[in-house]
Amino acid sequence: RSFVAGADISEMKEFSSIEGKKFSVFGNDIFLRLENMAKPVIAAVNGFCLGGGNELAMSCDIRLASQKAKFGQPEVGLGITPGFGGTQRLPRIVGMSKAMELTLTGRIFDANTAKEIGLVSEVYPPEELLPKAIALAEEIMANAQIAVKQSKRVMRMGIHTDIYTAVALEADAFGVCCGTEDKVEGMGAFLEKRPQKNFKNI
Structure with a gap:
C-alpha cells in the first residue's frame, strides 16, 4: 500500500528539540548518500509516498509512479517541517511556487498531478510499473x-x-x-x- 510508510509518529511525538535535530541530520545523511551514489537510482512508486517517503523518492535520480500513487509533504499538519530534505529538493524539482503551495498546505496529490509538475517522469498502471522501471534500468545499462x-x-x-x-x-x-x-x-x-x-x- 505504501512506497515507504514514513517515520513513526508516535516516536516523534516524544522528541525534544535536540532529538528532533539529530533525527533530521541522520535522515539527511542517508538520503544524501543515496543521491550521491555513482550509479543511477530509479524510484518505482506504487502507493502512498508521503513525508519521508516522498523525500526518499526525491533523493532518487528518476521517479516513476503507478496510477495508485499518492504524494505529499503533510508535515505542517503534524506541527513540524519536512526533515529529510523536502524543503530543499521539492523546490529544485518542481519550482519554488508549487513547492511552497504543496508544503505549506500539506496537500496530498495523485500521480497525474505529480507528472504534471515534474515530480515523476511517467505514470503507469500498477501492474506495469515494475517492468517499466526494470526496462528503463536496462536501457541505461546498455x-x-x-x-x-x-x-x-x-x-x-x-x-x-x-x-x-x-x-x-x-x-x-x-x-x-x-x-x-x-x-x-x-x-x-x-x-x-x-x-x-x-x-x-x-
Whole structure:
C-alpha cells in the first residue's frame, strides 16, 4: 500500500528539540548518500509516498509512479517541517511556487498531478510499473557506464553551483570520457553503423 510508510509518529511525538535535530541530520545523511551514489537510482512508486517517503523518492535520480500513487509533504499538519530534505529538493524539482503551495498546505496529490509538475517522469498502471522501471534500468545499462556515471555526477553537482562552474565540471567529465576505450567503441559503432556495442567500462 505504501512506497515507504514514513517515520513513526508516535516516536516523534516524544522528541525534544535536540532529538528532533539529530533525527533530521541522520535522515539527511542517508538520503544524501543515496543521491550521491555513482550509479543511477530509479524510484518505482506504487502507493502512498508521503513525508519521508516522498523525500526518499526525491533523493532518487528518476521517479516513476503507478496510477495508485499518492504524494505529499503533510508535515505542517503534524506541527513540524519536512526533515529529510523536502524543503530543499521539492523546490529544485518542481519550482519554488508549487513547492511552497504543496508544503505549506500539506496537500496530498495523485500521480497525474505529480507528472504534471515534474515530480515523476511517467505514470503507469500498477501492474506495469515494475517492468517499466526494470526496462528503463536496462536501457541505461546498455550505455557506456563511465559516461552514465560522469553525466549523473555533473548534473548532481552542477545544479548546486553557478553555470560557469557547472560547465567547467562538464568539460572535465567530457575530457574523462574522451580518454576511455568505451568512447572509441561507441563512436566506432556509430561510424560503422553497427548496432552492437561492446562497452567494457574502461
